[in-house]
Amino acid sequence: xxxxxxxxxxxxxxxxxxxxxxxxxxxxxxxxxxxxxxxxxxxxxxxxxxxxxxxxxxxxxxxxxxxxxxxxxxxxxxxxxxxxxxxxxxxxxxxxxxxxxxxxxxxxxxxxxxxxxxxxxxxxxxxxxxxxxxxxxxxxxxxxxxxxxxxxxxxxxxxxxxxxxxxxxxxxxxxxxxxxxxxxxxxxxxxxxxxxxxxxxxxxxxxxxxxxxxxxxxxxxxxxxxxxxxxxxxxxxxxxxxxxxxxxxxx
Amino acid sequence: xxxxxxxxxxxxxxxxxxxxxxxxxxxxxxxxxxxxxxxxxxxxxxxxxxxxxxxxxxxxxxxxxxxxxxxxxxxxxxxxxxxxxxxxxxxxxxxxxxxxxxxxxxxxxxxxxxxxxxxxxxxxxxxxxxxxxxxxxxxxxxxxxxxxxxxxxxxxxxxxxxxxxxxxxxxxxxxxxxxxxxxxxxxxxxxxxxxxxxxxxxxxxxxxxxxxxxxxxxxxxxxxxxxxxxxxxxxxxxxxxxxxxxxxxxxxxxxxxxxxxxxxxxxxxxxxxxxxxxxxxxxxxxxxxxxxxxxxxxxxxxxxxxxxxxxxxxxxxxxxxxxxxxxxxxxxxxxxxxxxxxxxxxxxxxxxxxxxxxxxxxxxxxxxxxxxxxxxxxxxxxxxxxxxxxxxxxxxxxxxxxxxxxxxxxxxxxxxxxxxxxxxxxxxxxxxxxxxxxxxxxxxxxxxxxxxxxxxxxxxxxxxxxxxxxxxxxxxxxxxxxxxxxxxxxxxxxxxxxxxxxxxxxxxxxxxxxxxxxxxxxxxxxxxxxxxxxxxxxxxxxxxxxxxxxxxxxxxxxxxxxxxxxxxxxxxxxxxxxxxxxxxxxxxxxxxxxx
Numbered sequence: 001x002x003x004x005x006x007x008x009x010x011x012x013x014x015x016x017x018x019x020x021x022x023x024x025x026x027x028x029x030x031x032x033x034x035x036x037x038x039x040x041x042x043x044x045x046x047x048x049x050x051x052x053x054x055x056x057x058x059x060x061x062x063x064x065x066x067x068x069x070x071x072x073x074x075x076x077x078x079x080x081x082x083x084x085x086x087x088x089x090x091x092x093x094x095x096x097x098x099x100x101x102x103x104x105x106x107x108x109x110x111x112x113x114x115x116x117x118x119x120x121x122x123x124x125x126x127x128x129x130x131x132x133x134x135x136x137x138x139x140x141x142x143x144x145x146x147x148x149x150x151x152x153x154x155x156x157x158x159x160x161x162x163x164x165x166x167x168x169x170x171x172x173x174x175x176x177x178x179x180x181x182x183x184x185x186x187x188x189x190x191x192x193x194x195x196x197x198x199x200x201x202x203x204x205x206x207x208x209x210x211x212x213x214x215x216x217x218x219x220x221x222x223x224x225x226x227x228x229x230x231x232x233x234x235x236x237x238x239x240x241x242x243x244x245x246x247x248x249x250x251x
Numbered sequence: 252x253x254x255x256x257x258x259x260x261x262x263x264x265x266x267x268x269x270x271x272x273x274x275x276x277x278x279x280x281x282x283x284x285x286x287x288x289x290x291x292x293x294x295x296x297x298x299x300x301x302x303x304x305x306x307x308x309x310x311x312x313x314x315x316x317x318x319x320x321x322x323x324x325x326x327x328x329x330x331x332x333x334x335x336x337x338x339x340x341x342x343x344x345x346x347x348x349x350x351x352x353x354x355x356x357x358x359x360x361x362x363x364x365x366x367x368x369x370x371x372x373x374x375x376x377x378x379x380x381x382x383x384x385x386x387x388x389x390x391x392x393x394x395x396x397x398x399x400x401x402x403x404x405x406x407x408x409x410x411x412x413x414x415x416x417x418x419x420x421x422x423x424x425x426x427x428x429x430x431x432x433x434x435x436x437x438x439x440x441x442x443x444x445x446x447x448x449x450x451x452x453x454x455x456x457x458x459x460x461x462x463x464x465x466x467x468x469x470x471x472x473x474x475x476x477x478x479x480x481x482x483x484x485x486x487x488x489x490x491x492x493x494x495x496x497x498x499x500x501x502x503x504x505x506x507x508x509x510x511x512x513x514x515x516x517x518x519x520x521x522x523x524x525x526x527x528x529x530x531x532x533x534x535x536x537x538x539x540x541x542x543x544x545x546x547x548x549x550x551x552x553x554x555x556x557x558x559x560x561x562x563x564x565x566x567x568x569x570x571x572x573x574x575x576x577x578x579x580x581x582x583x584x585x586x587x588x589x590x591x592x593x594x595x596x597x598x599x600x601x602x603x604x605x606x607x608x609x610x611x612x613x614x615x616x617x618x619x620x621x622x623x624x625x626x627x628x629x630x631x632x633x634x635x636x637x638x639x640x641x642x643x644x645x646x647x648x649x650x651x652x653x654x655x656x657x658x659x660x661x662x663x664x665x666x667x668x669x670x671x672x673x674x675x676x677x678x679x680x681x682x683x684x685x686x687x688x689x690x691x692x693x694x695x696x697x698x699x700x701x702x703x704x705x706x707x708x709x710x711x712x713x714x715x716x717x718x719x720x721x722x723x724x725x726x727x728x729x730x731x732x733x734x735x736x737x738x739x740x741x742x743x744x745x746x747x748x749x750x751x752x753x754x755x756x757x758x759x760x761x762x763x764x765x766x767x768x769x770x771x772x773x774x775x776x777x778x779x780x781x782x783x784x785x786x787x788x789x790x791x792x793x794x795x796x797x798x799x800x801x802x803x804x805x806x807x808x809x810x811x812x813x814x815x816x817x818x819x820x821x822x823x824x825x826x827x828x829x830x831x832x833x834x835x836x837x838x839x840x841x842x843x844x845x846x
Contacts, residue, residue, distance in 0.1 A: 016746065016748070017748055018746050018747065018748055019746075033557075035490060035491075035557070035588070035589075046700075046751075046752075047698075047700035048700065050743070051698070051699065051700075051742070051743040051744055051752040052743050052744035052746070052750075052752060054749040054750070054751045055751075056290075056294075057458055058290065058294055058296065058457035058458045058459045059294075059296065059298060059299045059457040059458075060457065060458070060491060060493060061299060061493045061494075061584060061588075062583075062584075062587075063298050063299055063382065063385055063580070064290075064293075064294045064295075064296075064298045064299065064457060065293065065294060065298075066290065066294050080587050080588070102428055102748065102749055103748050103749040104749070106749050108428075109291070113291070113405070116393075116396075117396050120396075121393040121396060122351065122352065122393050122394045122396060122397050123350065123351055123352040123394075125350070129350060131343055131346050131347055131350070134346060135346050135349045135350075135355075135362065135363050136349065136350070137360070137361035137362065138357055138361050139357060139359070139360070139361045140356075140357050140359060142361070143354060143356070143357055146354070147354055150354050150386065150389070151382070153293075153298075153385070154291075154293055179393075183352070186352060188350075188352065189352075
C-alpha cells in the first residue's frame with residue numbers, strides 16, 4: 001500500500017442472532033481507490049479485517065440483484081455505489097430497511113418470494129400454440145408495453161423505500177406488482193383475470209399512497225410506481241364493471 | 252439431521268438446472284424434484300450473460316453452417332454427434348422459451364430478431380437487448396413456479412454427493428440461514444452448478460462461480476474433461492473483469508490499439524472493412540482475439556492503464572440511439588463504472604477469464620460414468636465447445652442439454668428402486684462430521700482470502716492466454732502448496748447462522764481441486780489448440796498425438812492423473828482454422844475438393 005493511499009471509514013450495522021440482543025454499529029478503516037464500489041469496500045473488510053461479516057453478493061455488475069443495502073440511509077446496490085462519492089466522510093452501511101435481519105447485512109426475503117410466487121409470474125397463454133407453429137408474433141410496440149416491467153432484478157430496493165410496506169408487510173408491494181403488470185400486458189398472455197383478484201384484495205394496489213420513492217431508487221428504471229398506478233386505474237374500473245357485467249369485469 | 256426424500260435432485264438453479272427441473276416435471280408430474288441452489292435461483296450467474304443465444308433462424312442459414320462454425324470454432328475437439336444433436340434442437344428450445352414469455356428482441360413485423368456474433372457465418376444469435384441471460388433466467392425461474400412438483404431448496408449449499416451400491420443416491424446440503432445439514436435422498440442427481448472462472452484473478456464471473464459441482468463429481472471418481480481449455484473474453488473492464496458483450500462487435504464496434512489502428516487485420520482476421528463481416532476482424536472467435544491482444548501488448552501497441560494494458564472498444568460510430576436500444580446495459584456499465592460515455596469516447600478493455608470449456612465428463616445424454624449422475628451446462632463437458640466455445644452457444648446449451656439431463660434423470664429415477672435409507676444416513680452423518688470439523692478446528696494460521704488470492708494469481712501466471720511449461724509447472728507446484736496450506740486454515744467465525752466464511756472455505760477447497768485439474772491438464776497437452784496456446788516448442792496443433800480429450804482423475808492428496816479419450820468425428824475432418832479472407836478462401840477450397 002503506498003503512502004498516499006486514501007482510507008475511508010465504513011460504518012457497518014452488525015447483528016448476529018446467536019450472540020446479539022440487537023444490532024450495533026462497527027467502524028472499519030478501509031483503504032480504497034476511486035474505482036472501488038461500496039461492495040468492494042465491504043469485501044475488503046471480510047477478506048482482511050473481519051472474516052465474520054456476512055452479506056450477499058455475486059455478479060458485481062448490477063444484474064443479479066443480491067447486494068442491496070442501505071447506504072447512508074438510501075436503498076442502493078452496493079456494487080454500483082462508489083466509495084469516492086462519500087469520501088472523506090464516513091459511509092454508513094446497513095441491511096435493507098423493512099425486512100427482518102438474518103445476520104449483519106443479510107435480510108430475510110422469504111416474504112417477497114411468496115409474493116412473487118403468488119402473482120402467477122408466467123405466461124398463461126391467450127391462444128395456446130405448439131412449438132411446431134413457431135414463435136408468437138409480437139411487434140416491437142407490443143414488446144415495449146411490458147419490457148420495462150420485465151427488467152426487475154428483484155433487488156428489493158423498492159420495498160426498502162416503500163413506507164407502506166414498512167407499515168404493512170403483507171402489502172404486495174412495488175416489484176411484485178410490476179411483475180404482475182408485466183405479464184398482464186404481454187400480448188401473449190390471457191391470465192389477467194386470475195391475477196386481478198390479488199390486485200383488488202386487501203394486500204393489493206390500494207395500499208399504495210403514491211409516494212413514488214420506489215421508482216426513484218430502482219436501479220433498472222422499472223418504474224414500479226407506474227405499474228402500481230396503472231393497476232389502480234384498472235382495479236377501479238374492475239370494481240365498477242363487476243356490477244355491470246356477468247363476468248365481473250376483468251378479462 | 253433432517254432427511255428429505257426426492258426422486259430427482261438437481262444441484263444448481265441457473266439456466267441448466269431450471270430447464271432440467273422443468274423437464275423432469277413435464278416428463279412425469281409424480282416425480283418429486285428437489286432443486287438445490289446456494290443462491291436464490293434468479294441470482295445464478297446465467298443472469299450476467301449479455302449478448303444472446305444461438306439457433307438457426309434465417310432462411311439463408313442452415314444446421315450444417317451452425318455445425319461447421321461450432322466444430323471449426325472448437326478447433327475440432329468437439330464430439331461431432333453431440334454437436335449435430337445440439338444444433339438441431341437450439342431453435343426449438345429458444346422457441347419454447349419464447350412461448351414461456353422471454354422478451355426476445357423483435358423485427359418490425361413481430362418475428363424474433365437475430366444478431367451477428369463472433370465465429371458465426373450467418374446471424375443466428377437470438378437476443379433480448381444485451382440482457383439475454385437475465386431474461387432467460389428470470390423466464391425459466393418464473394415458469395418453474397408453475398410446477399408444484401419442484402420443491403426448491405434456496406440458499407442451500409451442496410457439500411457432497413451420497414454414493415451407495417455403485418450409484419449416486421442423494422446429496423448433503425447446508426441450509427445457509429441455519430447452518431444445519433440435511434440429507435436429500437434421490438434416485439438420480441443432476442449437477443448444473445456452472446463454471447469455475449473464479450479460480451482466476453481477473454474474470455467476468457460472479458462470486459458464485461466456484462466450480463462446486465465439478466469438484467463434487469471429481470472427488471467421486473468422475474473425470475473432468477478438457478479442463479485446460481479456459482476462455483479469455485477479449486473485451487472486459489480492466490480491474491474488475493466485468494464483461495462488455497461480444498454483441499458490441501456484433502452491432503459493429505471496432506477494436507483499436509493505441510494508434511487507433513484496427514490491429515486484428517495483422518492477425519489473419521482481415522481485411523478491415525467499415526461494417527462487420529461475419530467471421531472476420533472483430534467478429535472472429537474469442538481465442539484468436541484474446542491472443543491478438545497479447546501480441547499487441549508484446550509489441551508495445553497497447554495503452555497503459557491503472558489495471559494493466561488496454562485496447563479500445565470503439566462504439567462511437569454506432570450512435571447513442573442505437574447503443575441505448577441494442578446495448579443499454581453496456582452503456583450504463585461504461586458510464587457508471589468507468590465514467591465513459593460510449594457514444595462519445597472509446598471504452599478501455601482487456602481480456603479476462605470468462606468460461607470453462609471443460610467439465611464433468613458426460614455422454615450425449617448428459618450421463619456421467621457414475622450411475623444416476625447427470626450434468627448439464629458449464630459444469631459439464633458434453634462435448635460441444637471443444638477447445639474454444641463460440642459466443643452464444645452456451646446459453647443454447649443450457650436449454651438443450653438442461654432438458655436432456657432432466658428427461659434422462661427422470662427416466663433413470665423411475666428405473667431404479669429407492670436406496671437403503673439407513674446406509675445413506677450413515678454416510679450423510681459422516682459428511683456432516685467432516686464439514687462441521689472444518690469450522691470447529693482451532694489453531695490454524697492461514698486466511699481463506701490469502702489462499703484464494705494466491706490461487707487466482709498463480710492460475711493467471713501459469714494458465715493465461717499463452718502458456719509455457721516452466722510457468723505451468725510453477726502453477727502446479729503452487730497449487731500443491733496451497734492444498735497443503737489449506738489444511739492449516741483458520742476460521743474466525745465458528746457460528747451457525749449465515750456463516751459465509753465457512754462456505755468460502757468449502758468453496759476454496761472445491762476451487763483448488765478444479766484449478767489442479769486445469770493446470771495439470773494444461774501442462775500435459777504438448778500442442779496448441781483453441782484456447783490452449785503454448786510458446787515453448789508446441790506452437791502448432793498436433794492431431795497425431797492430441798486430437799484427444801484430456802481426462803483429469805482425482806487422486807486424494809496428490810496430483811491428478813491425466814489420460815486421454817477419443818474424439819468423435821462424424822462428418823468434419825480436422826482442417827485449417829482460418830477466418831477473414833483466408834477463411835473464405837479455405838472454405839471455397841474445401842467445397843471444391845468435395846465436388
